[in-house]
Amino acid sequence: MAEIAIIGGGPSGSMCGEQLARAGHAVNIFDEHLAWEKPCGGGLTHKAIQCFPFLLDNSYPKKLVRSVDLIASDEQRVTMSMAHPIVIYSRRVLNGLLLERAQEAGCRVRRAHVIGVDTAGEKPRFCVEGEWRRADYLVLAAGARNQLLPETRPLQRDELEMTQGYFVPETADAITIKFLPHFEGYIWSFPRQDHLSVGICGSMSAHTSTELKSHLGAFIEKHGIATTGAKFYSHVLPSPQEHTFAQRNTMGRNWAMIGDAAACVDPLTGEGLFYALRSGELLGRTLAEGCPEKYAARMKAAFSAELEFAARIVRRFYRGSFLGTSVTTRMVQFMRKSPVFRQLVGELFSGAQDYTTLKQRVLGHLGISLSQFVSSVINFEAPRVARVPRGSAASD
Ligand SMILES: Cc1cc2nc3c(=O)[nH]c(=O)nc-3n(C[C@H](O)[C@H](O)[C@H](O)COP(=O)(O)OP(=O)(O)OC[C@H]3O[C@@H](n4cnc5c(N)ncnc54)[C@H](O)[C@@H]3O)c2cc1C
Numbered sequence: 001m002a003e004i005a006i007i008g009g010g011p012s013g014s015m016c017g018e019q020l021a022r023a024g025h026a027v028n029i030f031d032e033h034l035a036w037e038k039p040c041g042g043g044l045t046h047k048a049i050q051c052f053p054f055l056l057d058n059s060y061p062k063k064l065v066r067s068v069d070l071i072a073s074d075e076q077r078v079t080m081s082m083a084h085p086i087v088i089y090s091r092r093v094l095n096g097l098l099l100e101r102a103q104e105a106g107c108r109v110r111r112a113h114v115i116g117v118d119t120a121g122e123k124p125r126f127c128v129e130g131e132w133r134r135a136d137y138l139v140l141a142a143g144a145r146n147q148l149l150p151e152t153r154p155l156q157r158d159e160l161e162m163t164q165g166y167f168v169p170e171t172a173d174a175i176t177i178k179f180l181p182h183f184e185g186y187i188w189s190f191p192r193q194d195h196l197s198v199g200i201c202g203s204m205s206a207h208t209s210t211e212l213k214s215h216l217g218a219f220i221e222k223h224g225i226a227t228t229g230a231k232f233y234s235h236v237l238p239s240p241q242e243h244t245f246a247q248r249n250t251m252g253r254n255w256a257m258i259g260d261a262a263a264c265v266d267p268l269t270g271e272g273l274f275y276a277l278r279s280g281e282l283l284g285r286t287l288a289e290g291c292p293e294k295y296a297a298r299m300k301a302a303f304s305a306e307l308e309f310a311a312r313i314v315r316r317f318y319r320g321s322f323l324g325t326s327v328t329t330r331m332v333q334f335m336r337k338s339p340v341f342r343q344l345v346g347e348l349f350s351g352a353q354d355y356t357t358l359k360q361r362v363l364g365h366l367g368i369s370l371s372q373f374v375s376s377v378i379n380f381e382a383p384r385v386a387r388v389p390r391g392s393a394a395s396d
Helices: 011-022 046-051 091-105 209-222 273-288 292-319 327-337 339-350 358-362 368-378
Strands: 003-007 026-031 063-071 077-088 108-111 114-118 125-128 131-134 137-140 160-168 175-178 185-191 196-203 231-238 255-257
Touching: 003 011, 011 026, 011 091, 011 137, 011 273, 026 091, 046 077, 046 273, 063 185, 063 327, 063 339, 077 327, 077 339, 091 108, 160 209, 185 209, 196 209, 273 292, 292 327, 292 368, 327 339, 327 368, 339 358, 358 368
Parallel strands: 003 026, 003 137, 026 108, 063 175, 137 255
Antiparallel strands: 063 077, 114 125, 125 131, 160 196, 160 231, 175 185, 185 196
């Protein structure tokens, strides 16, 4: 590869560029904003830190949070502590750090808006500042609103979430997550070093922006969060369905998509930063090895099974009920009662426990009612409750 053009200098594009430049390729990254305060919580989980330790080991401002307040739709609460902190960055800082690494590795970074791409010819072309230019390979890392779609389809409404929120000039030490009745999404407050990112995400096919606004407004009022001087934001977030990765093309002969553009987001939690970085790294490495055709298979092995799993349970998690009460409320109730379950949810939230190995972890380690609860959400076979005659020693 003589020259690789990367459209988008967010986490996925910067990481991909860094890998390629380190391998000696000529890389141009184009981003219309460069390091900017992209609407985001900015939270990095343990798996992101494990995979990319430099995200913790640096002098850039960030906040390490070890405590999460979960609030059920009926206002029952529980606080969980996490052995591994969530590392929260302002996106301006995080994007700046990643772009700087890409530049140090040898990438050329330009502030420019790319208005079109064409992958039909021998070499892919892209249109920037009124001029069509050629590259040997095109990486599309332009995020969830990406309109540059060669040989593929846009994400549909049921593959997207809406988000709205505020950057509030206040500080806090814990993350807050609030669930809402019959709502596919949640409200969050993520504390950063000198402000909070407070927002709401909800399925685009199930909810309207007016609904989101009204839920967020009620939360802000109830919690006395001052929005004077706060900056409002809204954005979209990919929320892949089970079929999305199998059905939607994310690469061709001379191009590939990474990060949000490729829908690499956990549809249950909205976590996208780790998957953006990981997909960027994987594409960068496969390109550097000269075998870009291996990108899809490596992505599948690395994390798409995990995201498909989340897609399978997301509706049941937010809309389902267990013994007559919503799953999210039951979850909070069980967490209040069981330290073991609280620890498990803490590990899931902080990214120390994945979904695909949950079954082994749960069955045999939690009591019958908790195992049945988790099984009802996850839909793996619950342990059978042995019928024990009343009055026998085993039934006590
Ligand atoms: C409100 C909200 C909260 C979130 N909170 C979290 C969280 O706490 N933790 C987490 O892990 N994930 C979170 N996410 C998801 C996370 O923000 C994304 O998954 C992540 O930013 C994806 O990185 P990316 O590089 O693929 O895309 P982006 O970060 O969106 O970067 C795309 C870049 O492309 C540039 N660009 C776009 N179009 C063009 C063009 N035509 N020409 C040139 N440049 C272009 C943009 O300027 C941008 O810099 C959140 C998302 C939202 C919306």
